[in-house]
Amino acid sequence: MFVKICGLSTAETVAAAVDAGADAVGFVLTRSPRQVTPDTARRLAAAVPPHVLTVAVVAGADVATVRELVRDTGLQALQLHGDYSRADFAAVADLGLTLVRATSYQAPDLRIGAYGEDLLLVDATEPGSGGAWDYALLRGRGLGEGWILAGGLSVDTVADAITQSGAGGVDVSSGVESARGVKSEDLIRDFIAAVRKAG
Numbered sequence: 001m002f003v004k005i006c007g008l009s010t011a012e013t014v015a016a017a018v019d020a021g022a023d024a025v026g027f028v029l030t031r032s033p034r035q036v037t038p039d040t041a042r043r044l045a046a047a048v049p050p051h052v053l054t055v056a057v058v059a060g061a062d063v064a065t066v067r068e069l070v071r072d073t074g075l076q077a078l079q080l081h082g083d084y085s086r087a088d089f090a091a092v093a094d095l096g097l098t099l100v101r102a103t104s105y106q107a108p109d110l111r112i113g114a115y116g117e118d119l120l121l122v123d124a125t126e127p128g129s130g131g132a133w134d135y136a137l138l139r140g141r142g143l144g145e146g147w148i149l150a151g152g153l154s155v156d157t158v159a160d161a162i163t164q165s166g167a168g169g170v171d172v173s174s175g176v177e178s179a180r181g182v183k184s185e186d187l188i189r190d191f192i193a194a195v196r197k198a199g
């Protein structure tokens with residue numbers, strides 16, 4: 001089971017996620033209570049071992065801005081939330097990053113690779129809001145191998161969410177915070193332990 005901890009902004013919480021066994025860590029480069037600058041993302045990611053995927057998270061910016069944001073960060077993956085077309089994905093393919101298409105569970109084209117992406121992240125309608133949804137809606141929908149579930153997951157709900165949805169990975173932001181935008185090292189550890197137990 002693939003686990004991504006998103007919205008990290010301090011060296012301590014990045015270390016907690018890595019030490020607890022996260023497969024990926026996300027840095028939000030777009031308007032959010034968790035927003036970090038590209039410089040901060042680069043500094044934080046430099047301390048992450050290469051086996052942990054470092055992900056730039058961007059929502060709604062045009063392709064030129066996306067390219068500018070990730071330039072020089074050294075991050076390994078790009079997670080795009082919003083109304084991006086197949087042409088937009090093609091226009092960032094040359095960056096050589098692992099491409100993550102983040103989309104709502106209500107959107108069409110729920111299949112890995114439909115836009116040339118490497119990973120499909122299926123989220124609530126409002127990314128980063130902590131809003132949960134009916135994860136069972138996606139069970140048996142044939143999304144492809146290893147799609148990632150997101151939206152309102154927490155230590156208490158993640159095991160059931162995995163069972164209900166059949167997802168091969170999970171992503172969390174709000175559910176590992178002590179206050180909006182403030183990550184908790186204990187919750188990060190507890191969340192990853194809950195996923196490992198379930199998976």
Ligand SMILES: O=C(O)c1ccccc1N[C@@H]1O[C@H](COP(=O)(O)O)[C@@H](O)[C@H]1O
Nearest residue numbers: 006032127128130150151152172173174
């Ligand atoms: O975390 C954010 O603030 C954020 C902002 C803009 C786009 C995506 C964001 N995070 C992603 O949102 C989902 C679920 O978050 P939550 O657990 O419901 O808070 C996840 O994919 C994050 O990567």
